[in-house]
Amino acid sequence: MARIAVVAGDGIGPEVVAQARKVIDAVLPGVEATEYDLGAARYHRTGEVLPDSVLDELAGHDAILLGAVGDPTVPPGVLERGLLLKLRFAFDQYVNLRPSRLWPGVAGPLAAVKPGEVDLVVVREGTEGLYAGAGGSLHRDTPAEVATEESLNTRHGVERVIRDAFARAARRERRKVTLVHKTNVLTHAGSLWARAFEAVAAEHPDIATEYQHVDAAAMFLVTNPQRYDVVVTDNLFGDILTDIAAAVTGGIGLAASGCINPEGRYPSMFEPVHGSAPDIAGRGVADPVAAVLSAALLLDQLGHADAAARVTAAVAAELAGRTPGAALRTDEVGDRLAAHAVA
């Protein structure tokens, strides 16, 4: 039976993760879950972000379910670099998977887009690019200060994530992959991405392909998100584009994500895209849908496609039945989702 590590984290993290676990337990009884105390609270209490011993223990699990970490009192970068990115890199989670659907029942911001019309997934590279942490500065706090950030891209890293995107497209209905980059300015990395994309595309004559510059893609996500099926892009572009995709499909409150090591050599990690939302924490009013959808991605990754589909169907029913603007209770939503998923 699957062994998962649970990092509930800060703010609303524990509240929404509790619902995700409720739903997992309902559809896949017997999953063994171990809680790990990581995030802003632990950092403030002990000064520790991610001790090596914890990293080692996490490595022994089949997957990680994460709520949200952080609060405004932690300096920028500490938990991001020290915990989230550390896990993505240490566990070689090179596929950062971010599906976006405009669910029936959800009021999106776009006047011309109807529920059901948007169903895309961004396959964001997770272990390279500007997230490599390669950079530095000189002459700090003087007029001569200079600071650099370097985007590192390897054929190895780029090709494997593109391969994953094509494999996912092959399992979808529209079978289309859009590469997003900025080849006209970032000519070195852009050329590497474009050539790797062409090479993989050549192995998949049955899959439609297109290329867009990142600025154009950001625009089309607003004017015509319906056009996308699978989008593959680099780490930073993916960070930005997935927030736009979330925004046009009802907000990051509904957005799920997975940081995936497809080979399963290391545990993959699943987390809602939203943060710890300290402003509403502790009141039991956070929407657990993003955490529950992340749990569905987790189930799917662990080979329980059927359980994942039932969770997703439960979310669809829940959202379709909502009255826009009506109050919700986190635990009641969790109860309904769990009940629906096993009905």
Next chain:
Amino acid sequence: MARIAVVAGDGIGPEVVAQARKVIDAVLPGVEATEYDLGAARYHRTGEVLPDSVLDELAGHDAILLGAVGDPTVPPGVLERGLLLKLRFAFDQYVNLRPSRLWPGVAGPLAAVKPGEVDLVVVREGTEGLYAGAGGSLHRDTPAEVATEESLNTRHGVERVIRDAFARAARRERRKVTLVHKTNVLTHAGSLWARAFEAVAAEHPDIATEYQHVDAAAMFLVTNPQRYDVVVTDNLFGDILTDIAAAVTGGIGLAASGCINPEGRYPSMFEPVHGSAPDIAGRGVADPVAAVLSAALLLDQLGHADAAARVTAAVAAELAGRTPGAALRTDEVGDRLAAHAVA
């Protein structure tokens, strides 16, 4: 009298630039304009992108009015790096100014945003960051290939563009500047930007400030673009955010931009954000509004605030009088705008 260089360029460039000139001639008779043949057509004919002699001649003008350059047959990067970016860097155009307004009469894509509610300007850094062209690759076309792109940021370059943003905010009603970066991941460059921003903000206690990560800003541009007044950000983030801002205010077809050297040591350059649109070129149906609004920015930069305001008012009247979806003729729009601007 002002001397401007005109680079009409490719596709619809010449069509829309003709209207911009018509309007400039109407509000500021006697401007001396010299045409320069640059772009895809010249590149195909002669292999030349921007000869040094032309660069020298351009330097002798007060401003450059550009239509659009490029077509799908030119390899990516050739005209971008060799012409557009070359001019931005050679003429130290460190302020890349991109206003976005949802004009009355224009149907934006956002259901909850009404015309008149969005009026923001992005001050995008134009001479540094990932656009510096610092990068390379090794072992091309082998499994060992690696490609890098480096973001270069100097206190000099960052502080001056932030100063410009605050100066613009001081002349606007809401007096607010939002810094956008990704300080939690790009910690070196992010820290430089954040500290320079704080230092300049301290000199402007009367201007409200906020900071947002680029992914959050991309999202808020979709869910709540009304919140922004002046946004200052780096070169690449600005590229992406301004296309989102254009999308939520009716599309890049209406978006103007200026690449500005505020000290006037070099000519500033003004151009519509849209491209050469080969698909509709030569048919006289391109909307010249973005080119005309770019001409207004040009007039403003050359000290003719009054003429600029008249052009902007003409555009407002034109757009308010349009029937969504109705056909337009490029030259008729130009005639109406010129007539209105001097009425």
